[in-house]
Amino acid sequence: MATTYDIAYDLEKQIRESDEYEQLKQAYQTVNEHDEAKKLFDEFRQLQLDLQQKQMSGEAISEEEAKNAETSFQNIQQHKEITDLMSAEQRMSLLINDLNQIITKPLQELYGTLGEENK
Amino acid sequence: MATTYDIAYDLEKQIRESDEYEQLKQAYQTVNEHDEAKKLFDEFRQLQLDLQQKQMSGEAISEEEAKNAETSFQNIQQHKEITDLMSAEQRMSLLINDLNQIITKPLQELYGTLGEENK
Ligand SMILES: [Ca+2]
Numbered sequence: 001m002a003t004t005y006d007i008a009y010d011l012e013k014q015i016r017e018s019d020e021y022e023q024l025k026q027a028y029q030t031v032n033e034h035d036e037a038k039k040l041f042d043e044f045r046q047l048q049l050d051l052q053q054k055q056m057s058g059e060a061i062s063e064e065e066a067k068n069a070e071t072s073f074q075n076i077q078q079h080k081e082i083t084d085l086m087s088a089e090q091r092m093s094l095l096i097n098d099l100n101q102i103i104t105k106p107l108q109e110l111y112g113t114l115g116e117e118n119k
Numbered sequence: 120m121a122t123t124y125d126i127a128y129d130l131e132k133q134i135r136e137s138d139e140y141e142q143l144k145q146a147y148q149t150v151n152e153h154d155e156a157k158k159l160f161d162e163f164r165q166l167q168l169d170l171q172q173k174q175m176s177g178e179a180i181s182e183e184e185a186k187n188a189e190t191s192f193q194n195i196q197q198h199k200e201i202t203d204l205m206s207a208e209q210r211m212s213l214l215i216n217d218l219n220q221i222i223t224k225p226l227q228e229l230y231g232t233l234g235e236e237n238k
Pocket residue numbers: 032033034035
């Protein structure tokens with residue numbers, strides 16, 4: 001009989017062979033092959049990370065930082081390699097979210113029921 | 120042929136039938152049947168949530184709040200129903216983390232490789 005882990009490995013294999021993953025991998029390779037796009041994309045990701053960390057630590061984001069992020073976002077959108085990659089990331093993320101929702105349903109039920117009881 | 124979603128539903132079924140889930144469910148029911156334990160546990164969880172939210176928004180945690188959380192934690196540890204529940208939650212959490220690591224390995228590989236290229 002298949003164990004929980006066996007099934008998780010099956011699922012991993014399916015994800016690896018999914019259109020979503022194949023397209024994401026391809027889109028990343030394409031960006032990596034275009035030096036200017038890659039540079040802009042890396043800068044954009046770093047800016048995003050920096051702003052997220054500031055927000056999480058409760059630090060204020062300056063007007064200049066917000067403007068830099070906006071400019072960086074406008075720049076990357078000029079590159080089809082990058083917009084393709086971002087679309088592929090979004091499709092992959094939708095798949096993973098769907099799968100997570102299915103898998104964690106037993107836990108949601110358990111905690112949901114408890115939440116109701118507290119009302 | 121089984122689709123990605125079919126396999127995710129299989130995995131959900133396995134999790135629902137796992138010892139970890141059965142024990143967690145049982146431990147929750149036991150806490151729910153003991154009014155004093157349930158009240159203390161709900162208060163502890165609420166205190167935890169409040170402190171987490173403060174930390175995430177960068178707000179300072181007062182000495183009184185830290186002391187309340189400590190006292191609440193000491194109180195709940197006097198109740199076997201609650202320590203059993205917390206152990207069951209930890210075992211469930213270890214299983215879910217294991218499964219997540221397996222399932223998201225393709226993504227970790229993709230992002231990991233990219234990280235290396237940036238060095
Ligand atoms: Ca290149």
